[in-house]
Amino acid sequence: MPPRKPKTHIRTPSPASPPEEESRPASNRREVELLHQNPGQLIVEYRSMIGIVVWNMIQRGMFPPSEHKELVQAVTVKLLQLIPTIRRGYDGRSLLRTYVSAIAVNTLNRLARGQRRSERGLPPGDPGIEDPALDLADHDIQVYVRRLGRILHLFPDYRPKLVVVLKCHYRIALEERELRQWYPKCDPFSRDHLLALSRTQTTELAHGELFAALAPIVGEAEGRRVSADTLRKWTDHRIAEILRLLNGNPPRSSFDRKTLGELLERLSISQGELTI
Amino acid sequence: MSNHLSSEELALYVDAMRLDRAPELPGRIQLHVSRCEQCKEEVLELLELTDTLPYNTEEPHPYFDRVITPPSRAWVTAWRVAAALAVVIGLGAIGYLLDPLGEKRLEPRAVSFIEDSARSADEAPLATREPAVSPASPDGGDMAARFVESPNLEDLVGMPLRSGPSAMGSPPAGAVLEGPIEFTWRTTAPGPFRVSVLDNTDHVVFDTALAASRMILHQRLGPGLYYWKVVAGGRLQLVSKFLVDGHRTATGRGS
Numbered sequence: 227m228p229p230r231k232p233k234t235h236i237r238t239p240s241p242a243s244p245p246e247e248e249s250r251p252a253s254n255r256r257e258v259e260l261l262h263q264n265p266g267q268l269i270v271e272y273r274s275m276i277g278i279v280v281w282n283m284i285q286r287g288m289f290p291p292s293e294h295k296e297l298v299q300a301v302t303v304k305l306l307q308l309i310p311t312i313r314r315g316y317d318g319r320s321l322l323r324t325y326v327s328a329i330a331v332n333t334l335n336r337l338a339r340g341q342r343r344s345e346r347g348l349p350p351g352d353p354g355i356e357d358p359a360l361d362l363a364d365h366d367i368q369v370y371v372r373r374l375g376r377i378l379h380l381f382p383d384y385r386p387k388l389v390v391v392l393k394c395h396y397r398i399a400l401e402e403r404e405l406r407q408w409y410p411k412c413d414p415f416s417r418d419h420l421l422a423l424s425r426t427q428t429t430e431l432a433h434g435e436l437f438a439a440l441a442p443i444v445g446e447a448e449g450r451r452v453s454a455d456t457l458r459k460w461t462d463h464r465i466a467e468i469l470r471l472l473n474g475n476p477p478r479s480s481f482d483r484k485t486l487g488e489l490l491e492r493l494s495i496s497q498g499e500l501t502i
Numbered sequence: 503m504s505n506h507l508s509s510e511e512l513a514l515y516v517d518a519m520r521l522d523r524a525p526e527l528p529g530r531i532q533l534h535v536s537r538c539e540q541c542k543e544e545v546l547e548l549l550e551l552t553d554t555l556p557y558n559t560e561e562p563h564p565y566f567d568r569v570i571t572p573p574s575r576a577w578v579t580a581w582r583v584a585a586a587l588a589v590v591i592g593l594g595a596i597g598y599l600l601d602p603l604g605e606k607r608l609e610p611r612a613v614s615f616i617e618d619s620a621r622s623a624d625e626a627p628l629a630t631r632e633p634a635v636s637p638a639s640p641d642g643g644d645m646a647a648r649f650v651e652s653p654n655l656e657d658l659v660g661m662p663l664r665s666g667p668s669a670m671g672s673p674p675a676g677a678v679l680e681g682p683i684e685f686t687w688r689t690t691a692p693g694p695f696r697v698s699v700l701d702n703t704d705h706v707v708f709d710t711a712l713a714a715s716r717m718i719l720h721q722r723l724g725p726g727l728y729y730w731k732v733v734a735g736g737r738l739q740l741v742s743k744f745l746v747d748g749h750r751t752a753t754g755r756g757s
Contacts, residue, residue: 275555282551285714319565320513327552328509328516373550377525380545383536467539475543 257322265309269302278302279330286478288338297334304333316340345459370472370479371492377471381464387444391461393424394440394489395433398494400424409447416443505535507541514565515545520557523566644680648726649745652702655729658741671732671740678745683719691734 252271260268263310280297283289289297305312308329316325381388400421405412405449412420423431423439428429431439437454445452473479481489507515511531518524524532535541556608659675671687673679685697697717699708708721721748732740 234625235649253558254564275552276555279551282554315509319511320510320517323550323555324513324548325510327555328513328548331551332509332547373546375541376519377551380542381518381536382524382527382532421532467542470539471542471546 239367254321254323258316258318261309261313261316261322265313266306269305269309272305272323273298273302275327276305276330277325278332279327283331283334283338286474288334289341290420297337300337301330301333305330367489367492370481371489374468374472374486374493375497376490377468380471387447388464390420391440391444391457392465392490393494394420394436395465396490397424397426398487398491409443412443412447416446419443437461505534506538507531507544512541512544512548513560513650516549516552518566519545519549521563521566523563527542554587565627646704648724650702651727652700652704652729654704655700655741655743658731658738659729659743661741663757671730671742673742673744675742676745678747680747683723683744685717685719685730687715687732688739689715689732689734689739691737691739693734695739698731698733699723700729701729702729704729 257268257271260271261284273405277294277298278287280294280301283297284291284294296472305326316322377391378385386404389404389407390400392398393404402417402421403418405420409416419439420443423436426436434454437458441452441454444457465483465486469481469483472481472486472489515524515531515535519529521738535545607634611700656684673683675684678693683751693713693715694711695715696709697712698706699719700706707723708719709715725746727743727745729741729743731738
């Protein structure tokens, strides 16, 4: 069954031409040298990078496209002011350009929050988005599928477990390797049981029954007693968190539990195993 | 959740996701992101906002491709020796502190030393009192003991004797000598003279009778304090002393 296009609420991307793409970046070592010897030159070399970050924020609807130039200028000035802080804060573990772009994003987020409050007179915390209901184009769905894949990487501590439980919850066929990655010592009986559970239809097995069947195997894998209710709550919390991350803050889309399942199925089809 | 990721850690996580090397991230960062929704949001946002930036994947990453050089063999050996010494010293110290008899063992030794010293000093007869230390001998013993004054002879050095004040001798009392020693004396008493050389424990090391009032001693003496005396007609004419310095060569003359 082809997945349905999820109904989402997104802001219309502003029509504006993207900034020129940066050529091949300089080596990190050279950029670090510039940071200490000629920071002004470094920020000049980062201008195209700043332009791309600003453009991406405009694409998200956080700023009007007409402000692109001013924003690039504002971020550049701010980065120059922050040179001593950057020198102190950068300890050489990440790439310097990723670190500086993190600071640029923080600066832009502060500017966006300030603009929302002052220009629109909105109370703090109100995202202030318009909610035009749009059918996502196929391209947009791919963007969200990719985003979901990245979100799953943000649970490094228990990603294999999350994938198994989500696939069973949404009845998306589990791969044997995904199961092994979560529970390498899984006995054949439990393994077959789990693989079968992930392939049942919701009409055949209610959610309550699913968690009742799943809980003992999760308990075995984790060496502790896990009740069906505990597992259901844990899954609900994770799904809610994934949805918040998927929709963004402030929300740019409105995926729900059902449409999340469709995205997960698409991700599973495009990627194969989700635990790698 | 407190202690959120710093900008650098955030950037490191984004680098890891781009390079598909998230499992190599420091455990603390992985654990924190797993449990912190705010940091997940920030990582995701930074990742997406910098998505279209060119990324030089050929360059080694400062963290993921860092070269970890193992310590050199010499250093490893040095550390092992130092660790072994530290263990031995530590065990010794613990043993000393935990040994309840350690303190008691020291006491009898100190007491017996004091008792022995007191007994030897008190019980020695006055007439034949030995010096507090063993006699000087050229081939051993305590060097300092050989220079301790003789309680019997010291008082006679330079004292006016019954023979009268005319007795004079050379070398002068207390001279430091080496090699053959020339002794001369002048007295009103006629010869023959009996000349004796004694060490600081009153042992005679040389004794002779002669008619002349001059004598050269060729016998080699060990380092120490010596006394010499001249007797004539059964009467003590002269008592004096000299020192032989073991550090000097035995070729000079007495001063």
